[in-house]
Amino acid sequence: MQTRRRYHHGDLRAALLTGAEDTIREKGPAALSLRELARDLGVSHAAPSRHFKDKQALLEALALVGFDRITQTMTAALVGAGESFAGRLAAGARAYVDFAVANAELLDLMYSIKHAPEASEELSAASQRWTEQMMSLIAEGQRRGEVREGPLERVGTGVFSTLHGYATLVASDSLPEEMPGGGLDELVAYILRGCAPDK
Amino acid sequence: MQTRRRYHHGDLRAALLTGAEDTIREKGPAALSLRELARDLGVSHAAPSRHFKDKQALLEALALVGFDRITQTMTAALVGAGESFAGRLAAGARAYVDFAVANAELLDLMYSIKHAPEASEELSAASQRWTEQMMSLIAEGQRRGEVREGPLERVGTGVFSTLHGYATLVASDSLPEEMPGGGLDELVAYILRGCAPDK
DNA sequence: ACCTGAACACCGTTCAAGT
DNA sequence: ACCTGAACACCGTTCAAGT
Numbered sequence: 359m360q361t362r363r364r365y366h367h368g369d370l371r372a373a374l375l376t377g378a379e380d381t382i383r384e385k386g387p388a389a390l391s392l393r394e395l396a397r398d399l400g401v402s403h404a405a406p407s408r409h410f411k412d413k414q415a416l417l418e419a420l421a422l423v424g425f426d427r428i429t430q431t432m433t434a435a436l437v438g439a440g441e442s443f444a445g446r447l448a449a450g451a452r453a454y455v456d457f458a459v460a461n462a463e464l465l466d467l468m469y470s471i472k473h474a475p476e477a478s479e480e481l482s483a484a485s486q487r488w489t490e491q492m493m494s495l496i497a498e499g500q501r502r503g504e505v506r507e508g509p510l511e512r513v514g515t516g517v518f519s520t521l522h523g524y525a526t527l528v529a530s531d532s533l534p535e536e537m538p539g540g541g542l543d544e545l546v547a548y549i550l551r552g553c554a555p556d557k
Numbered sequence: 558m559q560t561r562r563r564y565h566h567g568d569l570r571a572a573l574l575t576g577a578e579d580t581i582r583e584k585g586p587a588a589l590s591l592r593e594l595a596r597d598l599g600v601s602h603a604a605p606s607r608h609f610k611d612k613q614a615l616l617e618a619l620a621l622v623g624f625d626r627i628t629q630t631m632t633a634a635l636v637g638a639g640e641s642f643a644g645r646l647a648a649g650a651r652a653y654v655d656f657a658v659a660n661a662e663l664l665d666l667m668y669s670i671k672h673a674p675e676a677s678e679e680l681s682a683a684s685q686r687w688t689e690q691m692m693s694l695i696a697e698g699q700r701r702g703e704v705r706e707g708p709l710e711r712v713g714t715g716v717f718s719t720l721h722g723y724a725t726l727v728a729s730d731s732l733p734e735e736m737p738g739g740g741l742d743e744l745v746a747y748i749l750r751g752c753a754p755d756k
Numbered sequence: 757a758c759c760t761g762a763a764c765a766c767c768g769t770t771c772a773a774g775t
Numbered sequence: 776a777c778c779t780g781a782a783c784a785c786c787g788t789t790c791a792a793g794t
Contacts, residue, residue, distance in 0.1 A: 370777090386672060388587075388613075393767065402779050404770080409777095413768070414587075462672055469729045470665045473585060489733060511733045515740065516719060516747035518732075523722025524714070530668045533717075534688060534710045541714065548715035552751030569758085592786065601760050603789080608758095612787070760793070767786060774779070 371409040373399050378420055382463045387417065417471060418481050424468040425484035428457050429491055436495070443499040448546045450495055451521055455542060458525035465529060492518045499553070506555045513553060520549050570608040572598050577619055581662045586616070616670060617680050623667040624683035627656050628690055635694070642698040647745045649694055650720055654741060657724035664728060691717045698752070705754045712752060719748050 377395050392413055393403040410416040435453035439446045458465050471477065472485065496514040499505030506513060524545055527533050533541075576594050591612055592602040609615040631652050638648035657664050670676060671684065695713040698704030705712060723744055726732050732740075 368777095391767070392769095403768090404780080405778055407769070411769095463669075466665070466669045466672070469725065469731065470662075470669070472729045472731065473661055473665070485731065489731065493733065512740070512743050515723070515732060516744055519722035519726055519744065520715060520719040520751075521722065522726055523718035523720070526668065526725065527718060527721055530671045532668065532671065532684065532688065533714060534692065541711070544711050545715055545718065548751040551753070552719075552747040554750070567758095590786070591788095602787090603761080604759055606788070610788095758794085760791105762789105762791090764789085765787095768784095770781105770783085772779105772781090775777085 370399065370401060370405060374406055374409060374416065375420060375423060378416055379423070379464065382420070382467065383461070386463060387467055390417075392416070414474065414476070417467060418474075418478055420464070421468045421471045422478075422481050422484050424461065424464045425481070425488045427461075428454070428465075428468075429484070429488045431457055432488075432491055443502050443504040444546065444550055446495060446498065447517075447549065448543070450492075451524075451542055451546055451549075454521050454525045455528055458529040462529035465526065469526075489518070492521070496553070503555065504550075505553045516552055517549055520545070520552070569598065569600060569604060573605055573608060573615065574619060574622060577615055578622070578663065581619070581666065582660070585662060586666055589616075591615070613673065613675070616666060617673075617677050619663070620667045620670045621677075621680050621683050623660065623663045624680070624687045626660075627653070627664075627667075628683070628687045630656055631687075631690055642701050642703040643745065643749055645694065645697065646716075646748065647741070649691075650723075650741055650745055650748075653720050653724045654727055657728040661728040664725065668725075688717070691720070695752070702754065703749075704752045715751055716748055719744065719751070 374395060377398060378390055381390050381395070390413070392406050396403045396406055406416070410419060432450055432453050435449045436446055439449035468485070471481070493510050493514045496505055496517055497510055500507060500510075500513070524533075524542075573594060576597060577589055580589050580594070589612070591605050595602045595605055605615070609618060631649055634648045634652035635645055638645045667684070670680070692709050692713040695704055695716055696709055699706060699709075699712070723732075723741075
């Protein structure tokens with residue numbers, strides 16, 4: 359009774375988000391049912407509509423949570439990393455891959471929901487913050503002279519693509535080998551060669 | 558009457574696949590309804606179940622079509638490319654990016670459906686054929702001495718990750734700049750540096 | 757072999773009404 | 776402000792029955 363009352367006091371929205379995340383993690387986004395979610399939380403099936411206008415809105419809010427989380431995770435990883443660009447890149451790569459593996463379906467959702475033309479302003483802002491964080495890591499490398507000069511969009515795109523591609527391929531189990539541990543070091547070396555200054 | 562009869566003669570399965578592909582392209586995978594599909598094709602709502610045991614089976618078959626198509630598209634692009642590794646890599650990258658842009662939702666489906674634990678044998682075989690085609694492009698580069706030596710899984714993973722990441726990011730409109738045309742050349746140069754032999 | 761029609765249990769969404 | 780209950784139109788899936 360007490361726990362149920364709490365939903366009447368403002369955290370049904372948060373409960374819906376975490377419940378939805380659990381569902382997509384365990385059974386995929388297609389298995390998400392608003393009515394089942396409401397049932398599990400002990401509210402009526404119409405209650406969620408007070409917090410999310412429809413299912414799509416809930417999914418967008420979830421994607422936003424994902425972008426915020428990966429951005430924050432990356433920040434934490436970089437705080438603990440050393441000063442060398444190679445070390446910071448490795449730490450960032452590790453964080454991204456770990457996130458992708460632990461949140462595979464959420465990561466899918468984050469990037470697939472942008473196909474929807476009605477993507478909210480908030481969502482694209484969060485996505486942009488994440489992209490910019492990756493780019494600013496490259497900018498660090500440029501300042502240290504370990505990354506070639508040039509417009510960040512050009513120089514950073516390769517690095518971002520490689521990390522994103524590797525993380526999503528690992529998450530979808532699409533790489534020919536698991537490469538436990540050593541695979542990432544190899545990847546970081548490849549990236550460093552790709553973006554190193556000439557000569 | 559004639560057109561309807563054809564569905565009674567063996568191509569309802571193909572019609573369901575192309576219809577489903579049109580739907581996910583235009584309205585996303587969440588909007589796919591078997592009943593609506595059947596209605597549009599002039600058959601009863603129960604007819605699709607003769608060809609696909611459930612919705613998931615249809616989506617898996619669609620993903621399989623996607624893997625076959627990108628593999629075939631890539632083959633065609635490489636036939637028309639020159640002999641130099643740089644040229645062939647550029648042609649492959651162009652083909653992948655074009656496919657990703659033209660089939661954004663299908664590409665999503667191809668990689669997200671693998672999260673489902675019941676993914677068919679056929680599907681994972683098609684996915685593996687596609688991965689192996691990418692890898693054999695790298696192997697070409699190795700034979701020409703333009704790609705560093707080493708196990709293909711290690712050397713090729715970086716290249717594959719970069720191409721896959723770039724293609725999916727472009728498809729989901731997640732890159733800071735459109736980089737029309739020139740962006741891909743820059744990316745190919747980055748990849749070539751990353752996988753070039755030492756010294 | 758392939759499809760139909762009815763049936764079942766479940767959805768998402770809306771809206772008057774309650775507290 | 777937030778939630779309920781009923782209502783509506785729509786699903787996916789199954790299965791006896793038709794051809």
